[in-house]
Amino acid sequence: MSTRIVRSLVGAFLALTFSLAASAASKELNLFAWSEYVPQSVLDGFTKSTGIKVNYETFASGEEMLAKLLAGGTAYDLIQPPDYIAEALIKNKLLVPLDYKKLPRFKNLLPAFLKMPHDPEQKYTIPYMASTVGIVVNSERVKEPVTGIKDLFSPKYKGRIVTVDDGRELVTAALYVLGYPLNDINAKNLKEARPLLAQWIKLIKLFDSDSPKTALLNGDVDLGYVWGGEAALLWNENKKFIYVLPKEGAHQFVDVLAVPKGAKNSDAAHAFIDYLLRPEVSKIISDEFPYTNPNGEARKLLSPEQLANPASYPKDTRKLDTFRHLGDSGAMIDELITDLKNAK
Amino acid sequence: MQALAIPDAENLHARRPRLWGWVLLAPLVAWLVAFVVVPMVILFGYSFCTRDDLGRVVFSFTLENYGRVFDPIYLRILGRSIGFAAVTTVLCVAIGYPVAWYIARQPERIRDKLLLLVMIPFWTSFLIRTYAWIAILKNEGLLNGMLQYVGLISAPLPLLYTPAAVLIGLVYAYLPFMILPIYGSAEKLDNALVEAAHDLGAGPMRAFSEVIIPLTWPGITAGMLLVFVPAIGMFAITDLMGGAQVPMIGNVIQNQFFRARNAPFGAALGVVFTLMFVLAYALVHRRASRTR
Amino acid sequence: MPTPVSSSSRFQLPSGLKLMNAALGGWTVLVFAFLYLPIAVLVIYSFNTSRLNIVWEGFTFDWYARVWQDTRLMRALQNSLIVATVTTTASVVIGTVGAWLLHRYRYRFSHAIQTLIAVPMIMPEIVMGISLLIFFTTLSVELGFFTVIVAHTTFCFPFVLVAVQARLHGLDPSLEEAALDLGATPIRAFWLVIVPCLKPAILSGGLMAFTLSMDELIVTFFTSSAQSATLPLLVFGMAKVGLNPMLNALSALFILATVAFVLFTEHLRRMSRR
Numbered sequence: 001m002s003t004r005i006v007r008s009l010v011g012a013f014l015a016l017t018f019s020l021a022a023s024a025a026s027k028e029l030n031l032f033a034w035s036e037y038v039p040q041s042v043l044d045g046f047t048k049s050t051g052i053k054v055n056y057e058t059f060a061s062g063e064e065m066l067a068k069l070l071a072g073g074t075a076y077d078l079i080q081p082p083d084y085i086a087e088a089l090i091k092n093k094l095l096v097p098l099d100y101k102k103l104p105r106f107k108n109l110l111p112a113f114l115k116m117p118h119d120p121e122q123k124y125t126i127p128y129m130a131s132t133v134g135i136v137v138n139s140e141r142v143k144e145p146v147t148g149i150k151d152l153f154s155p156k157y158k159g160r161i162v163t164v165d166d167g168r169e170l171v172t173a174a175l176y177v178l179g180y181p182l183n184d185i186n187a188k189n190l191k192e193a194r195p196l197l198a199q200w201i202k203l204i205k206l207f208d209s210d211s212p213k214t215a216l217l218n219g220d221v222d223l224g225y226v227w228g229g230e231a232a233l234l235w236n237e238n239k240k241f242i243y244v245l246p247k248e249g250a251h252q253f254v255d256v257l258a259v260p261k262g263a264k265n266s267d268a269a270h271a272f273i274d275y276l277l278r279p280e281v282s283k284i285i286s287d288e289f290p291y292t293n294p295n296g297e298a299r300k301l302l303s304p305e306q307l308a309n310p311a312s313y314p315k316d317t318r319k320l321d322t323f324r325h326l327g328d329s330g331a332m333i334d335e336l337i338t339d340l341k342n343a344k
Numbered sequence: 345m346q347a348l349a350i351p352d353a354e355n356l357h358a359r360r361p362r363l364w365g366w367v368l369l370a371p372l373v374a375w376l377v378a379f380v381v382v383p384m385v386i387l388f389g390y391s392f393c394t395r396d397d398l399g400r401v402v403f404s405f406t407l408e409n410y411g412r413v414f415d416p417i418y419l420r421i422l423g424r425s426i427g428f429a430a431v432t433t434v435l436c437v438a439i440g441y442p443v444a445w446y447i448a449r450q451p452e453r454i455r456d457k458l459l460l461l462v463m464i465p466f467w468t469s470f471l472i473r474t475y476a477w478i479a480i481l482k483n484e485g486l487l488n489g490m491l492q493y494v495g496l497i498s499a500p501l502p503l504l505y506t507p508a509a510v511l512i513g514l515v516y517a518y519l520p521f522m523i524l525p526i527y528g529s530a531e532k533l534d535n536a537l538v539e540a541a542h543d544l545g546a547g548p549m550r551a552f553s554e555v556i557i558p559l560t561w562p563g564i565t566a567g568m569l570l571v572f573v574p575a576i577g578m579f580a581i582t583d584l585m586g587g588a589q590v591p592m593i594g595n596v597i598q599n600q601f602f603r604a605r606n607a608p609f610g611a612a613l614g615v616v617f618t619l620m621f622v623l624a625y626a627l628v629h630r631r632a633s634r635t636r
Numbered sequence: 637m638p639t640p641v642s643s644s645s646r647f648q649l650p651s652g653l654k655l656m657n658a659a660l661g662g663w664t665v666l667v668f669a670f671l672y673l674p675i676a677v678l679v680i681y682s683f684n685t686s687r688l689n690i691v692w693e694g695f696t697f698d699w700y701a702r703v704w705q706d707t708r709l710m711r712a713l714q715n716s717l718i719v720a721t722v723t724t725t726a727s728v729v730i731g732t733v734g735a736w737l738l739h740r741y742r743y744r745f746s747h748a749i750q751t752l753i754a755v756p757m758i759m760p761e762i763v764m765g766i767s768l769l770i771f772f773t774t775l776s777v778e779l780g781f782f783t784v785i786v787a788h789t790t791f792c793f794p795f796v797l798v799a800v801q802a803r804l805h806g807l808d809p810s811l812e813e814a815a816l817d818l819g820a821t822p823i824r825a826f827w828l829v830i831v832p833c834l835k836p837a838i839l840s841g842g843l844m845a846f847t848l849s850m851d852e853l854i855v856t857f858f859t860s861s862a863q864s865a866t867l868p869l870l871v872f873g874m875a876k877v878g879l880n881p882m883l884n885a886l887s888a889l890f891i892l893a894t895v896a897f898v899l900f901t902e903h904l905r906r907m908s909r910r
Contacts (some may be wrong), residue, residue: 003354003420007430030862032863034876035869035870035872035873035874035876036872036873036874036876036877040706040708053864054864055861055862057861057865058865058869058870058873059857060857060872060873060876061602063601063602063603063605064602064668064857066398066399066605067399067602067766067858068599068769068857068858069771070399070400070771071766071773071858072773073769073772073773074778074861074862076777083675088397088398089398091397091398092396092398094398114533156602159502165588166603167603167605168548169356189442204589205505205587206505206587206588206589207583207587207588207589208584208587209877210872210875211862211875211878211879212878213688213878214475214478214690215505215587217486217688217690217691218478218482218483218484218485218690218691219482219483220480220482220483220504220505229876232874233688233877234876237686237688266427288877289877302676305558325397325673326605327397327607328395328397328607330602330603330604330606330607331605331606332482332598334603334604334606335604338417338421338596338599339417339590341590341591342417342420342591344420344589344590358739358740358741359740359741359742360741360742361737361741361742361743362824364822365678365737365740365741365743367798368737369734369737369743372730372732372733372734372737373749373750374863375789375790376749376753377795378674378754378771378785379756379768379771379786379790380752380755380756380759380790381752382761382767382771383763383764383767383768383771384755384759384767384772386770387758387763387767388769414803427813433758435809439667440667442660442663442664442667443663443664443667443668445660446657446660446661446664447661447664449657449660453902455836457898457902459839459840459843460843460894460898462668462671463846463847464891464894464895465671465674465675465843465891466847466850467846467847467850467890467891467894468675468678468866468867468887468890469851469852469867469871469887470853470881471868471870471871471872471875471879472678472871472879472887473654473674473675473678475678475689475690475879476675476677476678476681477674478862479675479677480673480677483735486677510902512889515698516670516671516674518845519671520671520847521668521795521844522712524799524840524843524844525737525798525799525802525837525840527836527840528799528800528802528803528836528837528841529803529805531836532803532833533838538653539653541873547772550887555718559806562801562802562803562805562806563802563803565802566799566801566802567797568843569754569757569798570757570798570799572793573754573757573758573760574757574758576758577759577760577761578646580656580853589795593760594760594761597760597762597763598760598761598854601762601766602762602865607766610762611763614759614760617758617760618755618758618759618763622751622752622754622755622756622758623757623856625754626747627750629747629750629751630747631884
């Protein structure tokens with residue numbers, strides 16, 4: 001009895017797998033991107049105009065993406081890594097150079113977002129959306145000006161701060177305060193940063209990378225060191241949430257599009273990139289997600305209110321830093337932060 | 345009363361398997377080998393490897409990963425995770441046992457439905473459920489509002505992002521996994537048995553401790569296993585309701601694969617963690633079958 | 637096997653037991669209130685006008701209308717249900733038969749098998765997810781429903797097995813012997829005599845397996861393809877842009893549908909009895 005059930009179940013599984021495998025034709029694009037980052041209407045529009053079906057597979061962090069990509073399994077045609085992971089993929093020859101003849105709308109991109117340190121020759125990646133990491137202040141509850149990281153991590157704000165749960169961001173903040181460049185991560189600098197971080201971690205009420213806006217909006221904390229996208233959503237919700245780029249230095253990150261080695265449908269990937277570069281399409285993405293849009297033509301279509309959002313389009317014009325690929329010093333950061341949190 | 349018994353080790357009527365016994369067991373063994381043993385072997389292999397700067401595993405031999413595992417930091421984190429899991433288990437038994445017992449005493453028609461009602465809340469998304477708890481426990485939340493309205497407190501109590509909030513979240517998440525197995529073994533008890541104990545002059549308390557508990561013990565141990573073991577590795581609740589202030593062993597292992605990009609060390613942690621558990625389990629199991 | 641509850645005894649409870657029963661009933665009501673408190677909050681928030689859905693802003697039915705049109709959400713729910721249903725079925729079969737065999741026979745490796753069964757419960761999700769992905773990739777198994785279901789079944793069936801074992805403990809061995817004496821084959825005896833006795837534990841185990849499968853995130857991430865992505869993957873991704881009330885509406889509708897289904901089947905059963 002049981003074996004028969006097992007046998008028929010196995011049969012059903014196999015049939016299901018094969019039918020799915022068989023349907024994977026050349027008119028399909030395997031996209032591996034951040035979840036909720038590519039609006040459904042954009043995917044539908046692309047399918048309508050090209051006939052190519054998009055299989056949108058999602059991840060929730062760059063590291064998750066890297067782990068699944070490296071293990072193999074699915075042949076992705078287009079991936080959406082953050083800048084520093086793209087750099088690592090380029091170094092390890094895991095990306096395919098882009099064919100700019102197939103990307104006529106490349107010219108829509110603003111020069112500030114091109115030839116960035118992760119891809120100095122602009123050979124492998126196309127910027128999708130950018131943002132910064134900065135300070136959010138609930139101006140109804142905090143009356144004093146908070147302009148930098150030092151102001152934020154002041155003992156008077158103990159138990160009123162949320163930060164992203166990301167060791168590298170915290171270490172970056174410490175390096176800024178110490179006056180070191182944010183990519184100089186070595187044993188000596190980390191040793192210097194340690195007492196500073198130990199002191200900060202005691203002040204922080206919660207660490208949340210996925211939705212630091214929750215605690216701010218709930219009023220459980222009054223200050224935050226968060227992603228610009230989160231701050232932009234908060235500002236849209238209530239203008240009392242002010243976004244500040246720390247005066248010590250600010251980190252900008254860019255999510256890019258790239259074609260990985262082993263892609264089966266590079267043509268479709270290029271077609272999709274070019275479709276995303278259309279101003280009217282790029283505008284849809286900006287309407288859904290208030291990040292910084294690197295597409296100059298699309299910015300012309302945005303409303304004054306969108307452009308006025310200080311977290312999406314900071315007035316601050318100074319040069320921003322980007323993360324570089326760290327190699328194995330990532331483990332040092334993780335060990336340090338685990339140790340400090342553990343001592344809490 | 346017997347020691348923590350793995351429920352089945354003591355069936356005195358068990359016989360030696362003949363052909364059919366082996367044939368029927370084969371699929372289970374094959375499944376375990378393919379999807380538990382093989383992954384464990386892969387992981388074991390990884391734990392002796394090194395990695396390149398992208399985090400890919402490089403095949404070489406090193407014992408360095410194991411050298412780090414026994415760092416006091418990680419032992420302390422493991423101790424904390426076990427502590428939270430233990431408290432959760434005890435609270436789940438205390439809260440869940442009476443419920444399981446009560447449901448088991450209802451007419452058959454109602455029983456199944458009550459059982460389903462225990463589980464239905466968990467068919468909503470974990471994150472949505474947890475955010476509902478956040479709405480209840482936050483400073484300006486439901487609970488603080490109610491306590492202030494009644495006049496019990498004058499200023500909001502900081503409930504969220506404290507160990508208490510973590511425990512509420514853990515007990516909430518694991519309670520059904522205690523109630524259901526206990527129900528499974530309490531259901532077969534006859535009321536007549538309880539009454540007999542009572543008729544023989546035992547008060548409800550004695551009837552409970554000398555008749556009911558021993559007879560439902562297999563269900564309690566099963567529930568303890570199903571709550572305690574998964575709770576050790578749990579960290580999503582600690583992160584969301586505790587504010588990720590202190591690391592749990594689950595965070596540490598996951599971080600090795602993601603943020604630290606040190607899969608070999610993560611593998612070593614995973615291997616040691618799993619082996620410690622297997623040893624503890626085998627010891628308890630052996631003692632349970634020897635006490636007979 | 638004694639009959640579950642003799643109805644005559646329930647009405648002649650001694651006063652001490654009556655008091656205890658009332659106390660237990662009161663406690664059960666409290667615990668159900670605890671279980672449903674967040675669900676009530678969740679339902680209330682499904683009428684929130686705020687898209688971020690963190691603080692209450694205003695009342696609307698809008699999300700209930702929109703949830704049907706969100707094809708990705710409906711697709712993810714459908715995938716979750718397919719995966720959870722097949723996983724539960726497979727877990728119940730493997731778990732029940734496995735528990736019975738380990739109970740009935742004394743294998744040379746019983747202890748080892750018993751321990752191995754518990755390993756998926758302790759193995760960190762990430763370890764299981766990555767190692768299964770490597771395993772599937774090495775065998776060139778394409779990721780999809782099959783791989784997700786296999787992975788889910790691996791960590792779900794131990795829950796069924798443990799619950800059923802607890803029930804088997806102390807089971808009257810003469811039951812099966814009587815059936816065998818009457819000429820039933822061991823398999824028939826198992827199906828006709830043992831399975832009915834195990835029903836409450838099978839139901840408990842099946843409910844646990846279904847719930848675990850519906851909620852699993854990390855293992856699903858590593859073993860799924862775009863087509864087989866489940867609801868938790870979608871929901872966790874949405875946290876970044878706000879868990880909009882549509883998700884609450886979906887949860888509320890799902891609970892409502894389940895409760896309606898349970899009442900409806902009961903109604904049907906009663907109708908057919910008449």
